[in-house]
Amino acid sequence: MNASDRTPADLLRSALAADPARPLVTFYDDATGERVELSVATFANWVAKTANLLQGDLAAEPGDRLALLLPAHWQSAVWLLACASVGVVADVQGDPAGADLVVTGPDTLDAARACRGERIALALRPLGGRFPQAPEGFADYAVEVPGQGDRFAPFAPVDPDALALTVGGAGFTGAELVARAREDGAALGLAEGARLLSGRTYDTWDGLSAGLYAPLATGGSVVLCRHLGELDADALAQRLESERVTLTL
Template sequence: MVTAPHPPAPRDDRPRHVADLLRLVTRDPGRPRLTWYGDDHERVELSGAVLENWVNKTTNLLVEEFDAGPGTRVVLDLPAHWRTVVWALAIWRTGATVVLAPAEDDATTGAVGTRADVVVTTRPDRWAGTRAELVAVALPALARRFGADLPAGAIDAASAVMTYGDQLGWVPDVDPEAAALEDGPSTTTHRAVFATTVATGGAREVVDGRLGVPGSLARLLTLWSADGSAVLLAPDVATGLDADPDRRARLLQSERAS
């Protein structure tokens, strides 16, 4: 008895790690991939090529300054913001672990800093006295320096990142089973971070910063994994748009986003 050949299994083109993701978003290098609406009417647009450029520079800093790689724990003490996205992608590109900072009034801050290798923060004084190396991040797009006195040995990201190469240097191999994200007691591996649900291919969607850093990152990865793009709103901007439906409709129309 002759049977028909089985059809080939569907191809799964979803990224399995950050390197895959960056190759995907740069296939059309000039296409907007992340548009940020921040406070003070700030709008920043990153094409695939520009996003990759920022990630490469930041990855090079992490590897060259801190020997970042699998097992390195990097605390992100940053709000939902386009710079936070770049730092998270760069940390994952080295194979290291993103550790989300505890809440403002959480008494475990000192303990987290003691177990961290690097802290990337807008509030370096909060982490003074811990064993971690400090990187101070200025959030405004045009900032060229942190703008405040830094603790001894802290790196000013606003000036330091720009001194690193646009092309990625040597980076360690990523262990897919190693921890990629720590959020309190919850830990997610690199493999699981990229096991995202594929959205409609090529969609451009608004991502609400009120989801917080983990929620925003998860949504962005889902969109990019499906060859989409995102408009990321600062929490206060999202709240303001809720109160002004006409303004929200204009933004959606101008960004061609859903």
């Protein structure tokens, strides 16, 4: 990765320039049997579409706070990088009542209704499927995002020294997030081409770092597993082998 990268969006651009075809996020939901593999290019395309939705249709601006009420999921990772691309603060599991807009999964719809701004709901169905019927008061992400542009340019440059992420009561600027992700990657022994399997949740920095930021910052990739406890030892061993995992958390 480039030493000059100072925001998560910079990290993604560098990864795209280096090797767009390599895997970046491989997602498993062991409660449903879902598996999704996203190359750097495919992930970046989802991020661009989501950032265009965020900046355009939702009129989000740098410094706006987005309450992100999503579990560890490939679409959560997309939203984190889309926020970073626009300059919106991703407030992970934050209070919707104090947010400018909210993005929620199906299990937190009631809590998300406290947001007075724009509300986006994700069904979190296999292959990014939509709700059978959009929840009242929410736009369905799977309906809104496909028509968005495949390339994204922010209306204003993202300030690396502005707040970018809050999680677990801690806040990080873009530059701090990138530095911390690199430090975590080095501490874990991640290097270019490493494959990290993470069963951690996305409601702590450690979970976000292992499940997205540290692999992205070090040229690696993540096998992100939701409901990993559903697997027995033999099935887990088979996954580690088939996914060529080099580190497990």
